[in-house]
Amino acid sequence: MKPRSLIGPLLLILIGALFLLHNLRPDLLSFAVLAMYWPYILIAWGVIRLIEIGFWWILKKPLPRAGVSGGEWALVVLICLIGLGTSAAHRYGPRLPPLIMNGRGIEFFGEPFDYPLSASKPVSNVKRLVIENLHGNARVVGGDVTTIQVTGRKTIRAFQQSDADDADRKTPLEVIIQGEDVIVKTNQDKAPEDRRVSADIELTVPRNLNIRATGRRGDFDILGINGDVEVESGNAGVRLQDIAGKVRVDLHRSDVVRAVNVKKDVEILGKGGDIELENIEGKVILNGYFSGDMQCRDLKGSLELQSGGTELRFAKLPGQLHMDLGDFTATNIVGPVRLAARSRDIRIEDFTDSLELRIERGDIELFPKQMPNGSIDVTTGSGNIELALPAQAKFDLSATALRGEVTNDFGPVLKLVDEGRKSLLRGGTGKGPKITIATDRGSITVRKD
Amino acid sequence: MNNNWQGLIRVLRGPILLITLGVLFLVGQTTMHSIWRTWPVFLIMYGVLKLLERITARETNEFSSQQGGSI
Numbered sequence: 001m002k003p004r005s006l007i008g009p010l011l012l013i014l015i016g017a018l019f020l021l022h023n024l025r026p027d028l029l030s031f032a033v034l035a036m037y038w039p040y041i042l043i044a045w046g047v048i049r050l051i052e053i054g055f056w057w058i059l060k061k062p063l064p065r066a067g068v069s070g071g072e073w074a075l076v077v078l079i080c081l082i083g084l085g086t087s088a089a090h091r092y093g094p095r096l097p098p099l100i101m102n103g104r105g106i107e108f109f110g111e112p113f114d115y116p117l118s119a120s121k122p123v124s125n126v127k128r129l130v131i132e133n134l135h136g137n138a139r140v141v142g143g144d145v146t147t148i149q150v151t152g153r154k155t156i157r158a159f160q161q162s163d164a165d166d167a168d169r170k171t172p173l174e175v176i177i178q179g180e181d182v183i184v185k186t187n188q189d190k191a192p193e194d195r196r197v198s199a200d201i202e203l204t205v206p207r208n209l210n211i212r213a214t215g216r217r218g219d220f221d222i223l224g225i226n227g228d229v230e231v232e233s234g235n236a237g238v239r240l241q242d243i244a245g246k247v248r249v250d251l252h253r254s255d256v257v258r259a260v261n262v263k264k265d266v267e268i269l270g271k272g273g274d275i276e277l278e279n280i281e282g283k284v285i286l287n288g289y290f291s292g293d294m295q296c297r298d299l300k301g302s303l304e305l306q307s308g309g310t311e312l313r314f315a316k317l318p319g320q321l322h323m324d325l326g327d328f329t330a331t332n333i334v335g336p337v338r339l340a341a342r343s344r345d346i347r348i349e350d351f352t353d354s355l356e357l358r359i360e361r362g363d364i365e366l367f368p369k370q371m372p373n374g375s376i377d378v379t380t381g382s383g384n385i386e387l388a389l390p391a392q393a394k395f396d397l398s399a400t401a402l403r404g405e406v407t408n409d410f411g412p413v414l415k416l417v418d419e420g421r422k423s424l425l426r427g428g429t430g431k432g433p434k435i436t437i438a439t440d441r442g443s444i445t446v447r448k449d
Numbered sequence: 450m451n452n453n454w455q456g457l458i459r460v461l462r463g464p465i466l467l468i469t470l471g472v473l474f475l476v477g478q479t480t481m482h483s484i485w486r487t488w489p490v491f492l493i494m495y496g497v498l499k500l501l502e503r504i505t506a507r508e509t510n511e512f513s514s515q516q517g518g519s520i
Contacts, residue, residue, distance in 0.1 A: 036478055042471030049464035053457070063456055068463025076467060080474070087478065309481065342481060 005052060005064075006046060007072070014041070032252070035090035038083035044077065051168040074127050113164035117152040117201060121175040125252040128227075129205055131213040132185040135198035138215070142207030142242075143222035148175060152201035156191075158407040182209075210245065228264075246282070256292070265301070297433055309342040318348065336372060345383070354433075359383065362441070365447060371395065384442040387435070388449040394432030399425040402440045409447035455505045462498045469494045 018034075038063065038272055039174065054261035056063055068076070068334075104398060123146065131138055150173060158164040171187045186199040198218070205211075210227035213220050219237040222229055232240050235253040246264040249257055254272035265282035268275065273292030277284060277299060284296075284303040296303065299317040312323075315385060319332025328346045335353030339346070343361040350367065354374025363383040366376070371393040378385060384404075397414060399406055406423040408414050414427035425446065469491055477484040 037475075039471045039474035039478060042474065043468050044471075046464040046466075046468030049467065053460050053464065057453075057457055061458045063453070065460075066463055067460040067465075068467055070464075080470070083474065232488070314479060333490065 005049070006053075006118060007048060010048060011045070014044075014191060032090055035083075035086045038079070038086065041079060041083075045076075046415060083360070092370060111157065111159075113156045113161060113168075115154040117150065117154050117173045117186075119173050119175045119184075120147050121177070121182065121205065122147045122229045123177065125180070126177060126182045127180040127211065128182070128210040128212060129203075130181050130183045131201075131203070131214075132183065133218060134186070134188040134200060134216045135196070136186070136215075137200045137220070138213060138218065139202045139221040140211060140213070140223070140225070141202070141204050142209070142226065143204055145204055145206055147181060148184070148206075149204040150175060151200055152199055154186070154197065154199045157196045163192075163195065166198055167191045172195050173199070173201075178203050205391055212290075226365040291325065294321070296321045309340075309341040310344075311338065313338045315353065335372065344430070370447065372433060375433050376437070378437045380439045380442065382441040384444070385437050385439050385440060386445045386447070387437060388447050391448040394428075394430035395435050397425065397427035397435045397446065398437075399435075399444045400438040401442065401444045402438075404439060404441060404443040407443065407445040407447070409445075414446065455502060457503055458498065458502045462495075462502070465498060466491065466494060 001013040006019065035218065044080050052064065053067060056192075065353040082236060088124075092167055093218045112204060125315070129148070130409045131141070139162045151190045152173075154171070154173075155163040156167045156171075156231075157398040158167065161280040170190045170192070174183070174185050174187060176183045176185070181192070184201075184203065185338065186197075186201070186377065188197045188199070191197045200218075201279070204227075207224055208226045211220070211227070212230045212232075214232045215236060216234040217236070218233070220231050220233070221239045222231075222241075222243065224242045228247070229240060230248045230250075232250045233252070233254075234249055237255050238249050238251070238257045240247055240259045240262065242261045243259070247259055247266045249264055249266075249268045249270075251257070251268075251270040251272055256274040257268055257272055258274075258276040259280060260276075260278045261267050262279070263281045265285070266277065266280050267285045268288070272290045275286065275290055275292070275374070276296040277296045279300075281300045283301040284299060286303070286305040286307060288307060290307045294305075296317055297320040302315050303313065303317065305312040310323075313345070314333055314335060316333065316334035317330070317332070319330065321333065322328075323344075326344060328341070328344050329348070330351070331349045333348065333351045335351055335355055337351060338353070338356045341360070344359060345364075346353070346357060347365040348367070350369045352368075352370070352372050355372065356374045356377070357367070357378040357380075359380040361382045362380060363384045364378055364380055366378070366386070367388045368376075369390070371390055376387075385399075388412075401423045403421045404423065406416060406425045408416055410426055414425050415428050417424040417426070423444070425444070437446075468503050473484050474492060476482055476487060
């Protein structure tokens with residue numbers, strides 16, 4: 001008798017255990033974890049099969065005709081389709097209708113019941129506003145007022161009006177003063193387990209307050225605040241405008257973070273999509289994984305970006321910058337500039353001070369307009385490099401194309417040496433910055449601007 | 450016993466390909482190299498395992514003919 005595989009019962013136990021864990025400790029096994037790590041199911045399946053076959057082989061039992069049967073492959077395809085769908089939903093979740101996914105699972109049932117929200121409290125001797133709104137959007141507007149005014153709408157999804165009314169009573173909007181904090185809470189954590197409550201609120205607050213906003217899902221718009229602003233959320237779009245204090249945004253996921261007219265430092269952490277920064281007077285730090293477009297304009301302080309395999313630093317950006325997964329373009333940027341990336345086409349116009357570029361794959365175009373004060377050090381593993389220098393510029397150049405041509409516009413002051421497939425260009429026009437450019441596979445053009 | 454090597458490799462092919470698939474999906478999830486770029490690894494793996502199967506089959510045949518064949 002051929003031995004039977006243990007995979008079927010083990011898969012059932014695994015699926016049951018995952019559901020049980022999700023029901024008992026939803027914080028441990030979130031949708032995001034499942035979307036990220038589902039391929040481990042395939043790996044575990046393969047490893048268990050290998051161990052089984054090893055045992056049968058050692059015990060000299062008859063082996064099955066195939067290690068993975070046709071029916072099992074069909075199940076593998078199904079798991080892959082569900083896994084890919086889950087990952088895509090996780091990645092593009094905010095663009096899907098909100099009823100498909102939320103922190104508490106899948107929500108197709110029931111109908112929404114709306115309740116108006118309203119509260120106000122005079123505040124004095126209060127330094128910080130804390131907003132606790134798990135689900136829903138919050139808009140905070142700073143003004144010359146001494147009272148916190150909250151208005152908005154609560155939405156409860158339920159089968160019956162009475163269930164929704166019950167959930168409404170259990171989740172009152174509260175404005176509480178605790179020491180130097182004033183706390184605005186929507187109490188959604190007190191709703192019955194199977195009720196989904198969300199609240200869209202708008203707050204008018206004294207502009208001198210510091211703001212701390214927390215949530216799991218929902219956008220934050222904060223305008224006209226003189227204090228520091230801190231936003232922490234599982235999934236949020238964040239838009240900040242006219243903030244005189246420091247800004248710190250920490251997100252697990254986000255479709256967009258936009259900050260306009262901020263007078264102090266901006267720090268954005270976590271995972272996100274698009275980043276838009278304009279007129280920031282302090283230092284900007286971006287640390288995490290940002291997969292969307294990044295647009296910066298008029299940054300008066302330095303920027304440090306660490307995102308996946310991309311590292312970017314510069315001192316100032318009077319002009320503008322755009323970066324997405326395939327391209328990086330910048331105009332009027334003040335160095336020292338350092339950019340290291342895996343795969344990207346680069347175009348930088350009008351830069352000063354030193355420039356260091358390390359690209360694994362991608363074309364590079366540099367147009368400094370005026371000769372920068374510092375050195376230029378550029379390397380790409382695969383791609384063409386074009387450098388346009390002012391006709392009267394003084395520099396000392398060393399260009400190396402391991403497999404490609406070198407074109408020179410500066411005449412005999414730069415000496416071209418061909419060594420088989422390797423082309424070298426060496427020389428200088430006078431005492432000036434050192435320029436080192438190299439590509440492993442691609443051509444180099446040094447021309448007059 | 451020697452005859453079984455070919456069978457063993459044939460049986461191991463499924464689980465090894467399954468693990469490869471899982472690893473490729475995982476690499477796609479955690480790095481920039483998505484499954485749409487790395488799928489040829491799966492094809493290479495399949496080819497290598499088929500090659501091993503053929504080689505062991507040839508060795509088995511040579512072994513059988515040296516023994517005078519079996520009835």
